[in-house]
Amino acid sequence: MQAAFAALSSIVSWFANILDPMCGPIGIFRLLASDTLLSCGDTGWGDEIAYGFMITASLAICTLPVGLFFGFFIALAKQSEEKSLRLATNIYTTIFRGLPELLTLFIVYYGLQIVAQQVMASVGYEGPVEINAFIAGMIALGVVFSAYCSEVLLSAFKAIPHGQYEAGDALGLHRGKTMRLIILPQLVRIALPGLGNLWMALLKDTALVSVIGLPDILRQTGVAARVTKYAFEFFSIACLLFLILAMVSSLVFSALERWTKRSEVAR
């Protein structure tokens, strides 16, 4: 069993290596930049930067579902008839849309550390407690994303006419089924451009996590810049990588938009 698992994981990593767009056998750094500062391996910074790229992308991709999930329920709570629920969620969005992302990140990072330290101290452990920068970044960015996301989804909810819910009732569907079969498909269609903007903002905000020590694109290029003294070149590469991420995601989003609109009449 163990051996099978190890074999499987080695096959997966072999495939990932082959398909690695930067340092794989057909990666751009390997093909275009061997024997330069960007080569892969011990002499160049290509593999470090490629690692940072993966970290940035995976942080954004891990944050997205969390933010979407909470954002959806906050949007539901914001249009509920219950006053206390609306008040509580409005406080949430006011705070997290008003605070700078960097400050949210610091508050989450250091605040979690203090809380964790006190919890551990009450259990009897007195050593230093360190919070994983990836987790802290995910929480901070997810909280900010969900606050913005709830506003986008709320306005999308408002754009869906009341008759749609009534049609669901008339068909005898219960609440969850109405939501899933009637409301959600329309919601996605309306909210997608706004969500695309939020995704771009999230992608850019991940650069902030380098400040608390996560080795993302910006941190890796920053280290390379400090060591080699080619600051302009390396930060230009960082900008270029972020631009590539933005371009790829705008392609994905326009494809998604076309896919969600496939049932509409061609104009």
Place this chain on the structure above:
Amino acid sequence: MSHAETMLPALPPPPEALRRYTLSRLIGRVALGIWLAASVGIFLFVVESWSPEKFTKYGPSFISGLGVTLTLVSISIVLGGILSLPLAYGRMTKNKVVSWIAYAYVYFFRGTPLITQLFLVYYGLGSFRPYLEAVGLWSLFKDAWFCALLTFTLNTAAYQAEILRGAIQSVPRGQHEGAAALGLPKRVAFFKIILPQAMIVALRPYGNEIILMIKGSAIVAIVTVFDLMGETRRAFSRTYDFQMYLWAAVLYLVMVEMLRNLWAWIEMRLTRHLKR
């Protein structure tokens, strides 16, 4: 002729409609309870670790940090607004080369994080020190405050150009045609008819952009500018007192909320002729 001798006795009020205790009410109460507990907890934490000595020592530096943040944002918003005019023109012109350049500029500054741009200017331009010294600009570019101002100006110019372009293009075509039918020259039509309507559309995005700049300006703390965030970090690194971050959070929230309410008031005032 008959009439009622006595009035009907007053009916008792209808019974109070039975309000069921719904799940959403439970969740709402719990959420409010969590907020309440959090605010009480933070209050107690601040009271417990409060010391007047720290307040007199770091209070003034917070105020000066606030001043740095506000000057940085306001200057860069104004300069960016000026720079956005040719950019917006470039985005709308029919000249392929000009519009391509403006598009590339806007795409670059909107597609990359502000912090990367700041590093590119502050650390990156250091690579060109000999050239900058030769033209006598090095004393400007070694100053972190100036680099931050330059980056913010370039960045907000890209965003403001898009706001302006979107607003101008949102004015319906009939307005241009109406002006042409009245025999107004293009220039007069633009300044008297198109621009006033476009500015009303652009008002809300402009407010959002200012708020985004205030929030985004926190990153200058990383390149050693002592704005509100920088002062907070300095105070935290000296005292290890978490309430420094909470004070900064309160100041940022107050700033953003004041601006938001001010903007809502301005918008209400400026669009009162559109209300029916």
